[in-house]
């Protein structure tokens with residue numbers, strides 16, 4: 001197994017430990033999680049979005065939280081996503097919204113989840129905005145694609161898009177199929193712990209597949225969000241669009257709030273569209289632990305603070 005995959009498994013394993021969750025959730029914001037989280041409330045996040053917009057950065061707002069276990073929680077998450085669209089309009093922010101289906105009740109009842117997603121896309125359309133469905137771990141990929149296709153057929157690609165992961169073997173085929181529907185796709189490498197039966201274990205294969213999928217979707221003429229902090233992939237995308245005369249309106253770069261801030265701003269200066277995925281909310285811990293797993297150095301300051309206190 002590649003070293004980086006082993007590291008991610010270990011970190012995600014520790015992160016799911018209950019005691020670790022409790023300590024970090026209690027002290028994490030103070031200890032530095034706010035580097036990656038724009039605040040615990042939407043109102044705090046709005047102020048951060050204003051700053052980012054001033055610097056020419058577009059935003060996608062994400063109310064963090066995943067896998068709810070009651071219908072009430074799923075309805076609350078749905079209402080909150082709709083409230084984000086209202087705030088975007090009220091404050092005239094350059095932002096859209098990202099959601100996760102497990103937050104909208106996917107593990108409770110598929111049709112109930114679809115109804116919630118339908119309400120969110122309806123709100124996006126009403127305000128001429130856009131919502132992107134994040135992709136989660138491999139067992140829910142099929143159902144996520146199904147629900148996406150239903151809302152896409154009803155509301156159109158201007159109002160709803162999906163994410164795909166280059167670490168999954170299946171993704172190239174998925175992208176071909178979704179391309180036939182004209183879908184707007186965000187391409188990511190993938191952030192979950194996946195077995196080698198479904199995902200490339202080696203980084204070099206994940207990266208090669210990433211470039212392949214981006215090229216495929218762009219070449220087929222579809223809107224592509226290249227969501228990575230990997231400079232080699234960003235360079236390759238720049239080269240590919242130039243060589244194939246693909247306009248800057250057909251793609252955007254996306255990065256996470258607090259990651260590679262300098263690079264985000266450099267790309268804006270070069271004239272590219274750049275969108276910052278900006279999470280906020282009280283339940284930030286699972287999101288935060290995936291950021292640590294991607295780069296364990298991000299977690300060192302947490303450990304240091306724990307030992308100091």
Ligand code: FDA
Nearest residue numbers: 134135163188189190191227228229230254255256277294
């Ligand atoms: P890679 O991990 O190879 O990193 C390349 C370089 O970027 C590193 O060497 C480092 O310099 C820097 N870097 C990367 N991550 C960092 C971090 N956390 N802190 C500091 N530096 C870091 N995943 C998923 O499964 N479903 C989803 O819906 C999404 N959505 C999403 C949206 C957006 C806008 C982004 C940018 C990413 C996601 N992801 C995601 C996460 C994605 O799958 C992946 O885990 C991370 O983007 C890290 O991979 P990179 O592409 O950056 O490359």
